[in-house]
Amino acid sequence: MSEDRASVAARVKQARILGGLTQKQLAAKSNVSLGLIRAVEQKKATATPAFLGAVSKALRVSVNDLTGQPYPPPPGEDTELHAAISVLRTELAAYDIDNAYVPYLRSLPQIAADVEKVCRYRRAASFHKLGDALPSLLGEVRAAVHRTSGRDREQALTLLCELYxxxxxxxxxLGYADLAALAIDRISWAANESGHGLWIATGQFQRAAILxxxxxxxxxxxxxxxxxxxxEPRLGTGRRQDLIAWGGLHLQSGLAASRSGNRGLADMHLDEARQTxxxxxxxxxxxxxxxxxxxGIWSVALAVEAMDGTEALNRAQALTIPTDAPKERVGHHYMDMSRAYLLHGDxxxxxxxxxxxKAIAPTQTRYNPMVHETVRALARAEARTVETVHGFAVWCGIAERL
Known part of the structure; x- marks a missing residue:
């Protein structure tokens, strides 16, 4: 099989060489073992999120530079989905300017009903519907923010948080990291303007995710x-928003701790989140x-981040996911389960x-870099499954031979 020049392995090697570093020097700068760097570059090990974070920081490149995101969409309906990104970029840049293209505002209850649909699309990982609905609705809610005052403005700002x-x-x-980061800045702005505690925490949660x-x-x-x-001083009241914010921020801390290699600290944060x-x-x-x-879904993910496939599978056995759970979260869980099984040798x-x-959240699966890494690892590991896996790889947009 020919070399896959779009693989993370090839990109890491190229960035290291362009940076004038040997494998040994990169290992020292990134605090990653020399053996792992060699294994990733030789395609004997997958590049985990922790590896990518550490190496990208040492090489002074972005994680997307190493994963190759955003991936070009395969021919078909995804082309139009990606085209919505440019409109969103313009809309996010205009956040503090009234929208002259909206001469008449609907009532806030009417607008809120459409924003609620967007919330359902997000949780269902219905990205094509999001791409269709977001541009015009963002413009309308932005206009509402700048043409209202008092409680109406606070409500409009809260609606804007959901859209952002x-x-x-x-x-x-879809892999547009710069736009995703800008959207987090906009959430923080709108949340602070409205004073909505949970949206403020959501901006913090996602800002930490970037770090x-x-x-x-x-x-x-x-x-x-x-x-x-x-x-923390408000936890005694038992207010839902505070409990959700407190628990969610502990989960994000668990991820940071796990990526840093501190599994004990990760489990401490997970336990606090579970109690909450x-x-x-x-x-x-x-x-x-x-x-x-x-x-429960995060507990499996954190074990995968710790490269403990056996523990991840054990935790998954104790997890029952309700049928009405958000497809965005369930789809992500099965991506983690794939990595867990791969670590376990199955x-x-x-x-x-x-x-x-793929069946639960197809677009989300298609563009996930860890899915791409897993597909490549599966194809390399067992020749008799290559054609089946190759078909999945083509669906993901991995055009090169594996």
């Missing part, structure tokens, strides 16, 4: 600790999806988990 969050979800899942994915785990942990210190979810008692949070089910089930993720 949906824009972030779409941009992030974590970029390999700055210590800054992420310090930032999250600072954010939780503002919430039990106190909350339900999965009805439509923003961070915080609740017992999502904590390639057949790893591929079946990918197929399940």
């Amino acid at each position: 969050y949906a824009a972030h979800s779409l941009a992030h899942k 974590t994915s970029g390999g700055d785990w210590n800054s992420s942990l310090r930032f999250l600790e600072r954010c939780r210190s503002d919430i 979810a039990e106190r909350l008692g339900d999965d009805r949070d439509p923003i961070l999806s915080f609740g017992p089910t999502n904590v 390639r057949g089930r790893a591929f079946e988990a990918l197929r399940t993720a």
Whole structure:
């Protein structure tokens, strides 16, 4: 098979050479073992998110430079979906300017009904519907923010938070990291203007995620600790927003700790999140999806991040996912399960988990870089499955021979 020049392995090697570093020097700068760097470059090991964060920081490139995102869409309906990105980029840039193209505003209840649909699209990972709905609705709500005052303006700003969050979800899942980060800035602006505590925490949650994915785990942990210190005095009241924010921020801390290699700290944050979810008692949070089910999904993910496939599978056995759980979260769970099975040495089930993720959240699965890495690893590991896996790879947009 010919060399896959679009693989993470090839991109890491190229960035290292262009940076004038030997493998040994990169290992020292990134605090990643020399053996792992060699294994990734030789395609004997997959590039995990923790590896990508550490190496990208050492090489002074973005994670997207190493994964090759955003991936070009395959011919078909996804081309139009990606075309919506340019419109969203313009809309996010105009956040503090009234929209002259909206001469007449509908009532806020009418607008809120459409924003609620967008929330459902986001949670269902219905990205084509998001691409259709977001541009015009963002413009209308932006106009509402600038033409109202008092409680009406606060409501409009809260609606804008949901739309910015949906824009972030779409941009992030399609691999437009710069636009996703801009959307987080806009959430923070609108949340602070409205004073909505949970949306403020959501902006903090996603800001920490940017730090974590970029390999700055210590800054992420310090930032999250600072954010939780503002919430902690109010926990005694049992207010839902505070419990959701507190638990969600602990989950994000667990991810940063796991990526940094501190599994004990990750488990401590996971335990705090689990206790908070039990106190909350339900999965009805439509923003961070915080609740017992999502904590269970995160528990599997954190074990995968720790490269412990056996523990991830054990945790998954104790997890029952309700039929009405957000497809965005369930699809992500099966991507994690695929990595868990691969770590455990069960390639057949790893591929079946990918197929399940595709059935639940196809667009999200198609553009996920860890899915691409897993597909490449599966194809390399067992020749007799190459044609089946290759078909999945072509669907993902991996054109090169594996």
